[in-house]
Amino acid sequence: MSPETNSKWQNWAGNQQATPQRVATPRTPDEVAAAVRSAASDGLTVRMTGTGHSFTGAAVAEGVLLRPTALTAVRSVDPTTGLVTVEAGLPLHRLNRVLDEHGLALANMGDIQEQTVAGALQTATHGTGRDAAGLVSQVAALELVLADGTTVTCSREERPDLFDAARAGLGALGIVTAITWRTVPSFFLRAQEEPMKWDEVLARVDEFDAANEHFEFYWFPHTEGCLTKRNNRVEGPAEPVSKFRYWLDDRFLSNTVFEAVNRVTHLAPATTPFVNGISAKALGARTYSDTSHKVFTSPRMVRFKEQEYAIPREELVPALRELRSLFTKRNWRISFPIEVRVLPPEDAWLSMAHERRSAFIAVHVYHRDPHEEYFRGVEELLTGFDGRPHWGKLHTRDASYLEKVYPRFADFRALRDELDPERRFANPYTRQVFGD
Numbered sequence: 451m452s453p454e455t456n457s458k459w460q461n462w463a464g465n466q467q468a469t470p471q472r473v474a475t476p477r478t479p480d481e482v483a484a485a486v487r488s489a490a491s492d493g494l495t496v497r498m499t500g501t502g503h504s505f506t507g508a509a510v511a512e513g514v515l516l517r518p519t520a521l522t523a524v525r526s527v528d529p530t531t532g533l534v535t536v537e538a539g540l541p542l543h544r545l546n547r548v549l550d551e552h553g554l555a556l557a558n559m560g561d562i563q564e565q566t567v568a569g570a571l572q573t574a575t576h577g578t579g580r581d582a583a584g585l586v587s588q589v590a591a592l593e594l595v596l597a598d599g600t601t602v603t604c605s606r607e608e609r610p611d612l613f614d615a616a617r618a619g620l621g622a623l624g625i626v627t628a629i630t631w632r633t634v635p636s637f638f639l640r641a642q643e644e645p646m647k648w649d650e651v652l653a654r655v656d657e658f659d660a661a662n663e664h665f666e667f668y669w670f671p672h673t674e675g676c677l678t679k680r681n682n683r684v685e686g687p688a689e690p691v692s693k694f695r696y697w698l699d700d701r702f703l704s705n706t707v708f709e710a711v712n713r714v715t716h717l718a719p720a721t722t723p724f725v726n727g728i729s730a731k732a733l734g735a736r737t738y739s740d741t742s743h744k745v746f747t748s749p750r751m752v753r754f755k756e757q758e759y760a761i762p763r764e765e766l767v768p769a770l771r772e773l774r775s776l777f778t779k780r781n782w783r784i785s786f787p788i789e790v791r792v793l794p795p796e797d798a799w800l801s802m803a804h805e806r807r808s809a810f811i812a813v814h815v816y817h818r819d820p821h822e823e824y825f826r827g828v829e830e831l832l833t834g835f836d837g838r839p840h841w842g843k844l845h846t847r848d849a850s851y852l853e854k855v856y857p858r859f860a861d862f863r864a865l866r867d868e869l870d871p872e873r874r875f876a877n878p879y880t881r882q883v884f885g886d
């Protein structure tokens with residue numbers, strides 16, 4: 451493994467950059483361990499990146515940047531137990547392809563499948579689910595290289611504390627080299643997408659959440675319009691949207707036209723309420739069924755910046771009402787819909803849904819638009835509900851706040867002190883959130 455010269459890095463949204471001192475692309479866990487040891491002997495920090503889909507500086511590497519692209523082997527697939535071991539840099543869409551071939555699937559996923567398995571895991575990436583939780587809850591074992599260069603494995607039986615901490619570890623406890631997933635037999639989902647008015651959604655949110663395996667909705671700010679999505683298992687066969695409808699809805703309206711809309715509202719923010727009204731009306735009802743990951747995920751081609759907070763599930767409706775009234779009080783002009791999802795409690799120490807049923811509220815702005823005032827206002831509101839920020843999405847919280855909302859925060863920090871006293875895996879973001 452020879453060091454590379456082109457060291458410039460930036461994330462998907464283009465709001466985080468890094469110029470590390472060295473870049474390397476390890477091909478094996480042994481090469482990862484060697485890279486960690488050589489960083490230590492040169493007094494450098496070291497960090498592996500995923501695909502840079504985090505909006506925060508989570509993946510910024512100052513010393514040695516390890517690219518994930520050559521650490522992508524599929525080590526084993528056991529269709530009987532559902533246990534599947536893959537290396538850290540495998541993108542989720544490739545994992546899904548492998549699972550498809552063996553009649554297996556992840557029980558739940560987020561909106562996209564571009565991220566690496568380890569990158570998605572390290573920030574506790576989640577979708578929406580009544581019973582099925584996020585990625586951290588679908589892991590059976592991890593293999594990671596620690597700061598002293600040793601390679602260890604952890605699971606519920608072996609080093610359970612490390613397992614609970616490192617599944618959503620922000621890359622701060624070690625470099626994950628392989629993940630064993632606990633998968634389920636493959637399944638079809640029937641998606642029911644239906645526009646609905648704000649008042650009806652808020653009145654029926656408990657009913658929708660209780661009656662559906664995966665419920666979420668989007669609210670178009672400055673309007674009464676919402677788009678609800680209900681995904682439930684069905685026997686099959688798949689009845690996907692036609693190629694034309696897919697192109698029209700998912701490529702053209704949701705991406706091409708939406709990009710054009712954002713260029714207009716970027717230049718003329720005052721048009722946003724009017725334009726959002728049209729957007730909310732343009733999205734019609736549709737029903738289709740397909741292989742689970744094709745229903746969970748869709749292409750996201752319009753670049754944006756995002757903040758997302760998890761609050762106790764029972765606070766969802768009061769929080770949304772207050773959020774809406776903030777739109778009236780402040781002069782915000784926001785073109786992106788607000789996304790609302792739910793999740794059952796998770797046990798990983800730094801999962802945003804740790805030990806509590808959670809509602810997630812996500813706010814976005816077009817990548818060229820300023821986000822600071824809007825995100826700050828929403829953050830002030832949601833921290834009032836003991837909100838926990840998504841680790842991969844923009845926020846301003848530091849350790850003094852985070853220790854109050856994460857009951858195992860001190861345990862995480864103690865484990866980090868023990869495993870990485872020299873802060874080999876630190877970066878500016880871990881210094882912000884852990885305080886050192």
Ligand SMILES: Cc1cc2nc3c(=O)[nH]c(=O)nc-3n(C[C@H](O)[C@H](O)[C@H](O)COP(=O)(O)OP(=O)(O)OC[C@H]3O[C@@H](n4cnc5c(N)ncnc54)[C@H](O)[C@@H]3O)c2cc1C
Pocket residue numbers: 462463497498499500501502503504505508509510518538539559560561562564565566567568569570571572573574575576577620621622624625626627750840842843
């Ligand atoms: C368009 C878009 C849609 C999204 N949708 C969702 C969604 O539906 N739900 C959701 O929860 N999030 C979502 N996200 C956020 C995204 O899932 C997370 O930010 C995720 O961490 C990105 O994965 P990545 O592979 O790009 O990792 P990066 O952003 O590159 O890295 C994330 C963290 O993982 C660390 N890391 C990466 N590899 C390793 C390794 N091998 N060992 C140790 N640490 C490692 C990095 O250093 C960094 O700290 C979305 C983001 C975008 C841009």
